[in-house]
Amino acid sequence: MELVECEWCRVQSQPGTSTCPTCGAPLDVANLVSDSGWREAPRMRDMAQFRFSSSSVQVEGTIVPVAEVNLAQGDSVYFEHHVMLWKDAHTPLVAYNVPGGARRSLAGMPHVVTVAYGPGRIAFSREAPGELVVLPLAAGVEIDVREHAFVVASHTTSYSFIRIKGLTNLLHGGNGMYIDRFITGAEPGVVMLHGNGNVFERYLQPGERIQVEPGGFLYKDASVQMNTVQLDVKTGMFSRGLYVAEFVGPGRLGIQSMYHHHGSD
Amino acid sequence: MTAGTGVEYTCRYCRLRSELGDGHAACPHCGARVDLRHVVSESGWVEQPPIADMTRIQFGRSYVQVEGDVVPVADFKLAEGDSVYFSHHALLWSETDVRITNHPNASGWKRFLSGMPSYMLDAAGPGRVGVSDNHAGEVIAVPLPMGGAIWVREHRFLAATGNIDYTFVRTGLWYQTGSGDDRETHHPVGTYDDVFSAQGGPGLLLLHAPGNTFIRDLAPGETIHVQPRSLLYKDLSVWMGLHVESPRTTGWSTWRRNWQLRTMFLRLVGPGRVAVHSVFENELEGERITGGQYTHQQW
Numbered sequence: 001m002e003l004v005e006c007e008w009c010r011v012q013s014q015p016g017t018s019t020c021p022t023c024g025a026p027l028d029v030a031n032l033v034s035d036s037g038w039r040e041a042p043r044m045r046d047m048a049q050f051r052f053s054s055s056s057v058q059v060e061g062t063i064v065p066v067a068e069v070n071l072a073q074g075d076s077v078y079f080e081h082h083v084m085l086w087k088d089a090h091t092p093l094v095a096y097n098v099p100g101g102a103r104r105s106l107a108g109m110p111h112v113v114t115v116a117y118g119p120g121r122i123a124f125s126r127e128a129p130g131e132l133v134v135l136p137l138a139a140g141v142e143i144d145v146r147e148h149a150f151v152v153a154s155h156t157t158s159y160s161f162i163r164i165k166g167l168t169n170l171l172h173g174g175n176g177m178y179i180d181r182f183i184t185g186a187e188p189g190v191v192m193l194h195g196n197g198n199v200f201e202r203y204l205q206p207g208e209r210i211q212v213e214p215g216g217f218l219y220k221d222a223s224v225q226m227n228t229v230q231l232d233v234k235t236g237m238f239s240r241g242l243y244v245a246e247f248v249g250p251g252r253l254g255i256q257s258m259y260h261h262h263g264s265d
Numbered sequence: 266m267t268a269g270t271g272v273e274y275t276c277r278y279c280r281l282r283s284e285l286g287d288g289h290a291a292c293p294h295c296g297a298r299v300d301l302r303h304v305v306s307e308s309g310w311v312e313q314p315p316i317a318d319m320t321r322i323q324f325g326r327s328y329v330q331v332e333g334d335v336v337p338v339a340d341f342k343l344a345e346g347d348s349v350y351f352s353h354h355a356l357l358w359s360e361t362d363v364r365i366t367n368h369p370n371a372s373g374w375k376r377f378l379s380g381m382p383s384y385m386l387d388a389a390g391p392g393r394v395g396v397s398d399n400h401a402g403e404v405i406a407v408p409l410p411m412g413g414a415i416w417v418r419e420h421r422f423l424a425a426t427g428n429i430d431y432t433f434v435r436t437g438l439w440y441q442t443g444s445g446d447d448r449e450t451h452h453p454v455g456t457y458d459d460v461f462s463a464q465g466g467p468g469l470l471l472l473h474a475p476g477n478t479f480i481r482d483l484a485p486g487e488t489i490h491v492q493p494r495s496l497l498y499k500d501l502s503v504w505m506g507l508h509v510e511s512p513r514t515t516g517w518s519t520w521r522r523n524w525q526l527r528t529m530f531l532r533l534v535g536p537g538r539v540a541v542h543s544v545f546e547n548e549l550e551g552e553r554i555t556g557g558q559y560t561h562q563q564w
Contacts, residue, residue, distance in 0.1 A: 197336025258336040
């Protein structure tokens with residue numbers, strides 16, 4: 001009996017399954033890949049469900065999707081408190097201090113994340129039309145995510161942040177001072193992001209480069225390098241130089257099509 | 266004529282003729298699906314169908330692929346010698362070997378003063394470049410035949426092929442509120458708007474419309490009133506002017522009918538095609554109009 005492989009997360013499922021049990025992607029819809037190599041994030045069906053640990057997630061809505069988590073006993077998820085849409089009255093919440101919190105506060109990032117413990121239900125959403133991107137992480141994986149894109153992550157994923165290095169990257173990179181980093185240890189985990197507009201992903205080969213509007217960056221594998229480069233063009237009456245983020249493989253790169261422009265208004 | 270294999274097809278939306286071969290699901294000039302039911306409201310507005318995900322539109326030896334359905338991306342594959350131009354705000358990504366330079370643009374100072382993008386970028390092939398807007402909506406492809414021209418409201422331009430000429434014109438549509446030192450001048454459709462024309466040969470113009478897009482063809486003398494900031498594009502033959510309507514009121518609210526209850530419209534008079542989009546900002550209300558060029562209807 002031949003198993004069905006999810007084109008998004010590569011996990012195999014039993015034949016006849018229409019939704020990937022690990023990421024919620026439809027299994028009976030082929031990947032949409034542009035001629036230029038960008039793969040669209042799978043558009044999850046309304047009410048699609050997937051699992052992590054002993055818990056499950058249901059994705060509701062198509063304009064600003066909601067991730068509704070049904071937490072089992074012993075499982076937990078963490079999130080920035082302002083993305084919580086609703087929760088059961090009996091679901092306990094605990095504040096968790098992120099190391100280096102003062103520096104994050106100065107950079108305008110949340111320095112406290114909130115942890116919800118099962119059993120109970122809790123739901124999350126961001127505030128813009130877009131897509132919920134589900135990234136199941138195998139054991140020992142590191143991914144970097146732009147600030148304010150993170151929705152919720154499972155307890156088996158550790159959360160930290162890295163300071164963007166280099167003054168040019170910091171001042172003109174359009175990604176703030178820090179990038180969120182999620183790491184899995186011995187166990188797999190899942191991270192859910194919100195991408196504004198549509199979300200596209202591509203795999204950069206070793207040494208392959210691509211330039212992206214800094215506000216379009218959404219996530220990348222930790223192995224992908226990010227630098228800021230300046231294009232020598234006039235962008236205003238008194239300004240010259242358009243800053244773009246240049247990514248160098250190997251690894252995955254995710255972008256969002258609706259973004260906030262930085263640096264040359 | 267119905268669409269099918271090897272048949273001549275005239276697109277309902279861009280009105281250009283083409284020969285549809287095997288596998289042609291969309292108009293090769295504007296990307297509109299050929300197998301869709303024509304959706305027309307009882308009032309005569311034709312719903313512009315969204316360009317289906319991953320549809321390709323050919324121009325010259327290059328093409329653009331439209332990707333996504335929330336905030337679609339226009340992904341250009343440029344052949345050697347072909348180019349497109351766009352506002353630098355619209356650049357989403359590019360391959361490193363695409364040559365990006367400034368697009369020649371006269372009178373940038375006037376555009377700068379009116380809050381329009383004063384500098385645009387040229388991307389020259391060979392290579393790939395992706396552009397997108399910053400609102401949920403649709404990419405609208407407007408193929409211009411040789412000699413064709415179209416008026417586009419400010420900030421709705423996404424990208425155009427290098428052979429399309431671009432200029433901007435003063436709208437001349439304004440009104441004032443306040444008095445003395447507090448007097449403020451408003452331009453509901455912008456101080457300047459864009460005019461695109463294809464003089465040297467056919468070209469492709471891409472616009473971004475927030476929300477859904479609707480089009481209609483106005484007969485000579487036919488008039489319609491629309492929200493000023495909902496207008497997407499119009500034929501140059503369509504006349505436009507500002508028009509204010511105040512509802513008939515009774516009782517205590519009569520005293521404020523002249524300003525607080527008034528509605529500012531854009532009056533469009535045919536002949537020609539107009540297009541509106543469904544997400545727009547309302548014109549200011551609640552302020553008394555103290556000057557300007559507009560007609561007024563008191564009901």
